Amino acid sequence: MPIVGKAELMQRVLRGIEASGWRWKMQNQNHPFRIAAFDQESRTNLVVYVWNITHGGGAARPEDEYRIQLTGVTPPLISLPDGPTLLMGWSEDWTLFAAFDARLHSRFSERSPSIQFRREVIDTAIASGVALHRRSNGEVVVVFRPEFLMTYAMNRDGFHAGSLAVVRRRQAVIEQISRTVEGIAVPAPPDAEIVGRDRIIKAANRALRDGSFKNRVLRAYGYACALCGMQFDVIDAAHIVPVERLVNFSTRNGLCMCPNHHRAYDKGLIVVEPSFSITVDQARLAYYKSHRRAEGEENLLGSIFRHLRVPANPLEQPAPNLLKLGMEIRREN
């Protein structure tokens, strides 16, 4: 698991605030960070504690256990009247935040300053964008994509509250919303009445709809094909690893492509390497040539860049492991 430094962790938080559609002003660059966040209607002051999410470690711990370690700070956690204190872990691999209930950990023990959670909550967040998990001690852990950060921050207390039954129902509805928004058929769309009644589901609903995969990917790439720069609103938001293989609506599983390059990519003729290099599969090209189906080669392949044009925000760039998997799947076809 790649570990990033504190300065980068701060950047991840700031990019998350931006991806949520908010702006920020740094108030204190030392950890815990103090950040003023504002959008058109509201303003809040965040106290942000953030560490890398690491594997549980040690033979005595379960294999699927991950944790954050509250190192470098002394209890109690700072709590201010003009905004929430966020207690979070960040995973560079999964581009996800895991948020814990700062009020429960305010007086953490300096001798064993770590909070654990299970891998399954990460998997759920990868698939749905948000995952709520109630730990055996009653604490609700919230794992989410960066663009969900301010929705979480503004509703922090509500997200961490609720009985096991409430948390499970919220999670089930959130998964339904996510699949509906992304155009994957679900047996029944979420009950509008339930969405309307529960403040937390309502907030999640709004964020998931605003941040649909298509909108996020098109925006991140400036509405241009990452392979040739074509715009004109003819472009697609494509999944690097197809939904049939992996349900992952992260922007990092997306690529903006014009229809021709999208098809050529899916056919395995154009290959995007994990390093962002773009190459042509020479064996496939030779196949088309030998079958007299390579007319227009210059039009299709002459316009592609050597390197993918990716978004500047690293949280929106294609993930190398997904590009690799996408390459392998298309090579099999």
Ligand SMILES: [Zn+2]
């Ligand atoms: Zn193109």
